[in-house]
Amino acid sequence: MTPPDRRLTPDDRERFARQLELPEWGDAAQERLRDANVFIAGAGGLGSAVALYLTAAGVGRITLADPDVVELSNLNRQVLYTTKDAGRDKVGAATDRLVSLNPSAAITPLRERVDADSAPGLLAGHDIAIDCLDTLAARFVLNRASFEVGIPMVYGAVAGFTGHVSLIEPPETACLECFVPRKEPPAPAPVLGCTAGLIGTLQATEAVKRLAGVGETLAGRLLVVDGLAMRCDVLEVQRDPACPVCSSR
């Protein structure tokens, strides 16, 4: 039997022309994105930017998980949605938007919360997990699951004008519990909408680079963005020998 032709189509070449021209990119990188399967946990402020940019960039398969419905108070930062989506389930509204952006993207909506029991099974079969969640507790669940399944996780979090981004590569790099203590701040955190957009876009950049195999990622490093002072620090993070998640390997 003849294998299917996996080369880029003429439509692909037109849609992705501006990135295919990049010397670091080209057909091979684009094909890797098309063949990728990404799990986005959370379809809020971070998830909106991540999902839009990954879909636009040509990621072939995306699972988007979130149990919530769209509320008016989401719309300062959750740019996947419009006012008329208020009351709709987020993943349903998001799927419509993403498919309209790139009809060749296969979007799987999951209207559920990622918890400790479900997370490993949900992540299985994906190439990367992207943390767009809204509590530390949920992040630690995703962190542990990505470690157990053995896939990288792009960490992102925001509050006010501040945001964090890192790429966790189990078991080589520090995991989230190595450098983020269990100090859950009050929720929901006030946040400037564009802070979420900025951090989500940086997360998407990390994911795209990791999937395509180009550039230098934030593996083993934490980017801290202070939007109020407009200052960025890139910090070395080290594994904690007593980490409850990753110290056993």
Next chain:
Amino acid sequence: MIVYLRSGGKLCDLLKPDVDEYTRKVDVADGLSIEEILATLGVAPVMVAFAFADGKVKRLDYVPADGETVTLQSPVAGG
């Protein structure tokens, strides 16, 4: 010894910056950890997730050197 503590947001209000908009200069006994320095300023440890200095993430038991600038980071968890 002199330590410069830097922060932003609500944490910055607690630090009462005096060097610039974000930085507080403190004169503390040698050998104090960040957590112990924060206690002398009345800042609860729960308000600080971690610190960073010299391009590295530091836990709150880190003992700064004389003259070092340490940036404090509040817990960040929103999405």
